[in-house]
Amino acid sequence: MSGEKDGIDNPVREKSFAFAIRVVGLYKYLVNEKKEFVLSKQLLKSGTSIGANVEEGIGGISRKDFRAKLSIAYKEARETKYWLKLLHATDYIDEKAFDSMIEDCEELLKILYVIVKKAGE
Template identity: 60%
Template sequence: MRVVKAYQYLTENKREFILSKQLIRSGASIGANLAEASGAISTADFSAKVSIAYKECLETKYWLSLLKDTGYIAEKTFNSIHADADEIGKILFSILKTTRLSDN
């Protein structure tokens, strides 16, 4: 939800359309892949979808950094959203480790 609100802010207030589009694509993809993972037909399928979500989280953090470095979002806003993305990334990585260990 924060990525959607950030996208709205960036497009409406900052008139920034390129980086913000990348941000919303990668950010929304995290949730979409987790929704797919919930309907996985195997552990391998589940792990693959969570892995994609994790990588999309890393990409989202990259776009946030770029938006901060180019002055489109303030440091405080960046720190807050980036911390949330970092926490999500840690959770996803933990799920991946647990899932892959249970396969062995």
């Protein structure tokens, strides 16, 4: 499976990696500036897991394996959305940061949903 999906120009791979970098940056801010250690750790785990599962899926040995890993990536993106909303609602991140991060997360969710649906056909 990796041959057809392992190209360098892979939008979901690129977007999930870029999102993970943003999540790491937000995590550092939350820990260093806001002294928040619990919610931020949850965000770090789920937000970086999206790209890790995409990468595993790309390297999958079958269509079923690919779909399973991208389904996990989708679920991790949903979880990340939850943590972002909670951090915003509890005033750990401001409106501007929240809007930017949630927009990227929503974009990943849409892409992953389409991929998982098509892989299941």
